[in-house]
Amino acid sequence: xxxxxxxxxxxxxxFVAKGLKESGHVLDHAANGRDGLFLASSENYDAxxxxxxxxxxxxxxxxxxxxxxxxxxTPILILSALAEVDDRIRGxxxxxxxxxxxPFAFGELAARLDALLRRSQRVEAETVLAVGDLRMDLLAxxxxxxxxxxxxxxxxxxxxxxxxxxxxxxxxxxxxxxxxWDYHFDPQTNVIDAHISKLRQKIDAPFERPLLxxxxxxxxxxxxxxx
Amino acid sequence: xTRLLRSTSVRLALGYAFLFILSSALLGGFLWWRTTGYxxxxxxxxxxxxxxxxxxxxxxxxxxxxVEVVNARVRRVGDERAIYLxxxxxxxxxxxxxxxxxxxxxxxxxxYQASLVRDGTRRLTRILYxxxxxxxxxxxxxDVEDREALRELVVNAxxxxxxxxxxxxxxxxxxxxxxxxxRIEVINRTASEIVTGDLARRLPTHxxxxxxxxxxxxxxxxxLDQIQQLVEGLQxxxxxxxxDLRTPLAELRGRLESLLRRRPHSEAAFEEVQDAVADxxxxxxxxxxxxxxxEIDSGxxxxxxxxxxxxxxxxxxxxxxxxxxxxxxASLALEAPESLGLEGxxxxxxxxxxxxxxxxxxxxxxxxxxxxxxxxxDTQIEIAVSDRGPGIPxxxxxxxxxxxxxxxxARNTVGSGLGLSLVAAVARLHGGSLVLEDNDPGLRAxxxxxxx
Numbered sequence: 100x101x102x103x104x105x106x107x108x109x110x111x112x113x114f115v116a117k118g119l120k121e122s123g124h125v126l127d128h129a130a131n132g133r134d135g136l137f138l139a140s141s142e143n144y145d146a147x148x149x150x151x152x153x154x155x156x157x158x159x160x161x162x163x164x165x166x167x168x169x170x171x172x173t174p175i176l177i178l179s180a181l182a183e184v185d186d187r188i189r190g191x192x193x194x195x196x197x198x199x200x201x202p203f204a205f206g207e208l209a210a211r212l213d214a215l216l217r218r219s220q221r222v223e224a225e226t227v228l229a230v231g232d233l234r235m236d237l238l239a240x241x242x243x244x245x246x247x248x249x250x251x252x253x254x255x256x257x258x259x260x261x262x263x264x265x266x267x268x269x270x271x272x273x274x275x276x277x278x279x280w281d282y283h284f285d286p287q288t289n290v291i292d293a294h295i296s297k298l299r300q301k302i303d304a305p306f307e308r309p310l311l312x313x314x315x316x317x318x319x320x321x322x323x324x325x326x
Numbered sequence: 327x328t329r330l331l332r333s334t335s336v337r338l339a340l341g342y343a344f345l346f347i348l349s350s351a352l353l354g355g356f357l358w359w360r361t362t363g364y365x366x367x368x369x370x371x372x373x374x375x376x377x378x379x380x381x382x383x384x385x386x387x388x389x390x391x392x393v394e395v396v397n398a399r400v401r402r403v404g405d406e407r408a409i410y411l412x413x414x415x416x417x418x419x420x421x422x423x424x425x426x427x428x429x430x431x432x433x434x435x436x437x438y439q440a441s442l443v444r445d446g447t448r449r450l451t452r453i454l455y456x457x458x459x460x461x462x463x464x465x466x467x468x469d470v471e472d473r474e475a476l477r478e479l480v481v482n483a484x485x486x487x488x489x490x491x492x493x494x495x496x497x498x499x500x501x502x503x504x505x506x507x508x509r510i511e512v513i514n515r516t517a518s519e520i521v522t523g524d525l526a527r528r529l530p531t532h533x534x535x536x537x538x539x540x541x542x543x544x545x546x547x548x549x550l551d552q553i554q555q556l557v558e559g560l561q562x563x564x565x566x567x568x569x570d571l572r573t574p575l576a577e578l579r580g581r582l583e584s585l586l587r588r589r590p591h592s593e594a595a596f597e598e599v600q601d602a603v604a605d606x607x608x609x610x611x612x613x614x615x616x617x618x619x620x621e622i623d624s625g626x627x628x629x630x631x632x633x634x635x636x637x638x639x640x641x642x643x644x645x646x647x648x649x650x651x652x653x654x655x656a657s658l659a660l661e662a663p664e665s666l667g668l669e670g671x672x673x674x675x676x677x678x679x680x681x682x683x684x685x686x687x688x689x690x691x692x693x694x695x696x697x698x699x700x701x702x703x704d705t706q707i708e709i710a711v712s713d714r715g716p717g718i719p720x721x722x723x724x725x726x727x728x729x730x731x732x733x734x735x736a737r738n739t740v741g742s743g744l745g746l747s748l749v750a751a752v753a754r755l756h757g758g759s760l761v762l763e764d765n766d767p768g769l770r771a772x773x774x775x776x777x778x
Contacts, residue, residue, distance in 0.1 A: 108573055114580030121587070152569065180572040185630070202576035202610055204603075205583050254645055280646055284618075284677045285611065287684045287745060293649030316603075 100145040100216055101125045105135030105162070106178065107153055111201075115148065118205045119212075131155025136162045144173050146215050148208070151179035151190065160193045167194035174215040178203070187283065206317035210269040217265060228263040231310055231323030233302060235263055242302075249301055254279070258298060262311070262321040271318035295319060338506055339499030346498060350491035354484045362477040369468050370437075373454045376466045380412070384458050392458070393421045409442065409451055409467030417463065424465065431455055431465065440467070450474050509539040513546070524629070525554045557624055564620050571613065579606050615744040619729070622751040627671050633778065634672045636707055637662040640700045643676055647683040655692030658683075661699035666707045668778045670756050675709075675775075678752040681745040682711040682771050689715025689769075706758065706774045714768040723762050749773060 102124045106112040109130075116126050127142065129135035132155035139147055139162060151159035163175055177195040179186060187198045196218075197211050228235040232245045240256060242249045251259065258279050262270060272291040276282045295311065303309045312320045376399070384392035396410045400423045411422035419426065430440035431453060438453045453467035512530060519527045528550060529543035582603045589596065621627065644660040651658045679698070686696045694714035701708050718726055722733045727750035730743040746760070749771070753760045758775035 108577070110577040111573070111580060114577075114584055117584060118587070180569045180576075185626075200614075201572045202579045202606075204579065204607075205587075280642070282646070282676065282680075283673060284680075285614065286646070286680055288650060288687065290646055290650050290684075293653050294646075296653075297649050316600075 101127075101143070102212070103127050103129065103135070103138055103142070103144045103147045105129045105132070105139070105147065105153065105159070106150045107131060108150070114205070115208065118209065122209060132157035132159070132162060136165055139166055139173070140169065140171065145219070146174045146176065146212060148176045148178060148212065149195075151177055151181060151186075160190065163190075163194045172219075174219045176208075176212055176215055178208075204316070206269065206314075207271050207273065210271045210274060210318060213268045214265055214270070214274065217268065228260065228266075230263050230266045230321055231308070233263070233310055233323075235260060244302055244306060247305075251298075251301065255294075255298055255301070258294060259302065259321075262319065265321075267320065267322045267324070269314050269317045269320050274318070336503060339503035342502050343492075343495035343499040346495035347488075347491055350488060350495075354487060358480060358484065361480050362473065365473045365476065369452055369470060369473065370454075373452065373466050373468060376408075376410075377454055377456045377464060380410075380464055380466070381456065381458055384462065389420070389460075389462070392462070392464075396421050407449075407469035409453065409465065409469070411465040412458075413463045413465075415461035415463070420462070422465070428453070428465070442467075444469075513539075513543070517546075520550065525550075525557055557626070560620065560624055561626075564617055568617060575606065575610055575613070579603065579610075582606065612744065615748065616729075619744065619748060619751050622674065622748070622755050625755065627674065627755060630671055631669050632672070634668055634670045634675060635665050636668060636675070636700050636709065636775075637665045639672055639676050640679060640698055640709065643679040643683060644698050647680065647687060651683070651687045651690060651696055654687065654690055656687075656690035656694045656696055659695055659697045661697060661701075664702075666700060666702055666777065668707055668756070668775055670775065671752075674752045674755065678749045678773060679709060679711070681749050682709075682773070685745060685771075686711050686713040686715070686769075689713055691715065694768075702777065703774070705777055707777045709773040709775070710770060712765045712768060712770040714765065717764055717767055717769045718762060726762065727760060746771075 100123075102119060104112060104115055104119075104126060106115065106128070107130050112128055112130070116128055119126050127138055127144075129138050132153040134155065135149065135153065136157055149159045149162060153159055153162075157165070159177060159179070163177075166173065166175075174196045175194070177190045177198045178201060179190065179198065180201045187200075190198045196215055199208060199211060226236070226238050228237065233242070234244070235242050235256075237260070242251055242256070242259065258275065261275065261279050272289065273285070275291050276286070295313075299309075299311050303311055308323075310321055310323060312322060314320055380392055380395050383395045387394075392412060396412050399408065400410055400421075402408075409422075409424055411424040411427070412420045413427060414420055417427045424442070428438075428440045428442055430442075431438045435455045435457050438455060440451050440453050441448055442451045443449075449469050449471045451467045452470045453465050456464050456466075458464050516527050516529050528547045531540050531543045531547065582599055585599045586596070586603065640662050641660065644658055648658045683696070683698065690696050690713050696714075697710070697712045699708075699710045699712075701710075718733055722731075725731050726733060727746045729747045732743040750760045753773055753775065756775045758773065761772040761774065763770045763772065
């Protein structure tokens with residue numbers, strides 16, 4: 100995928116660029132707002148990673164607003180040293196698609212970027228999700244594995260739905276907290292792990308091959324492929 | 327009603343009305359005393375003088391002398407309103423202008439008010455009955471019908487005046503109240519706008535020297551200027567800290583992560599770097615928690631207040647934290663019988679409840695129950711989390727909400743020492759409080775927030 104990174108801090112840019120190239124992405128880098136806006140509006144990118152505070156006359160929010168005004172719908176992930184809830188809301192309101200606070204783990208950035216890319220590629224609304232022999236009927240709100248019905252609580256259903264929508268890719272704990280629980284703060288303990296292990300009891304324990312994998316230091320991945 | 331009386335402007339208005347009515351009553355009483363009261367006293371003085379004169383005659387010249395005086399008085403032209411009656415001990419008239427002993431006058435000497443028919447009309451008469459030597463009885467009276475008419479006139483006038491006074495007092499009180507309220511209302515409105523986060527608002531002042539309200543406004547505005555400077559200073563400092571510290575932390579974390587990805591040749595080095603990443607993450611976590619506390623304490627979050635149903639927030643928090651409590655072999659009971667509304671920040675309240683549940687999860691012994699209850703306590707909503715853990719000793723209770731304070735029991739558990747500080751800050755932001763009590767055994771943390 101072709102990604103634009105707009106980030107003025109050299110070291111952070113270097114570290115993000117290296118990681119993304121290792122994951123197989125093609126990357127352009129702009130070190131200020133003016134160059135960033137120029138590249139973003141002249142080239143075709145699959146996603147843009149954008150720092151909020153930038154030199155060069157136009158900051159991150161300004162770039163987003165300018166792009167959205169011209170009908171550019173490229174998914175944008177905002178990076179910011181501002182962690183206050185208001186800043187986050189302002190970033191998303193301006194037209195950003197996701198918001199990540201500095202300092203961040205590269206795994207978190209990569210997982211969120213993958214989710215953004217996946218979301219923008221989805222064409223029609225799915226009514227059935229499938230990962231291996233696990234099937235979820237979104238209309239009937241019914242889950243089966245190898246033909247056997249699995250009884251899930253509403254929140255477990257939502258959690259599994261999110262994991263299935265982003266199957267075969269890393270999903271972090273904060274992504275789950277934000278998207279499944281709508282919580283935008285760090286709980287002190289890993290409450291998510293406990294929910295995942297309950298879900299495992301239902302979808303993996305009675306079967307031979309596990310589908311829900313733990314990715315050390317990153318989060319989880321639902322995948323039919325052998326980890 | 328008691329609430330209405332607590333309002334200063336209402337008390338001011340009532341005080342004004344009371345003073346006005348009191349001074350009107352004093353004036354009315356004085357007028358009464360100077361008019362009808364004066365006439366009463368004049369009539370009585372004349373009657374008493376008459377009875378004395380007749381009594382003196384009787385003593386000095388005997389019955390004949392008294393009769394002569396009475397007859398002379400009765401004959402006196404122009405004094406038709408005067409009544410005289412001298413009787414023997416058995417009340418048989420001896421002389422006077424009254425045919426018989428009046429029924430309104432009893433056997434005991436003293437003052438009487440009698441209604442007497444004279445010249446075909448019934449007239450109100452003031453009569454003094456005195457006992458003369460040798461058991462002779464004397465009645466001396468004066469017709470007071472005219473004075474009665476005057477009294478009625480004065481009473482009517484005073485009643486009207488009183489009614490007008492009360493009406494004026496109420497109107498005046500209302501006007502006083504409205505004038506004071508209008509000024510206070512401006513102060514109230516501005517203050518609540520500032521409390522909700524609009525720090526740039528100021529009270530209106532007049533250019534001229536102005537009254538006491540103006541002086542008050544000037545002082546409050548000066549205070550507001552200082553508060554605004556402080557809050558803005560705090561904000562720009564925390565933004566600067568945020569930017570200046572986050573960036574090097576991001577660099578540090580990035581370097582360590584690149585090291586990990588490169589897979590250092592020895593397993594020991596790999597683990598060292600992994601631990602270093604975990605250390606950096608803890609620094610970041612504490613740093614984020616501190617910035618969040620500063621953000622809450624600045625009060626700026628009030629601008630994001632909305633109507634929150636505490637039952638829903640509690641249900642969601644219970645749902646999120648139940649599995650970690652159950653993993654310890656304990657259970658979580660939720661007691662939220664009714665939906666309870668308040669004005670607040672739903673995310674912060676959720677985080678506060680989360681922190682309390684998280685603390686409970688860390689200390690709850692197996693097989694024990696953790697309880698999250700939501701209930702109404704008068705004007706407050708109580709969110710209480712109770713556990714059966716070791717509790718907090720009394721001497722530590724006042725200190726546990728201090729930043730970075732960790733009690734003996736918590737020394738060996740995971741945590742930043744900022745969890746309860748955040749809960750207390752959220753309570754303060756909402757104008758509520760955090761109360762820590764013994765659960766015998768265990769801890770009962772009560773978050774009290776004002777109900778909407």
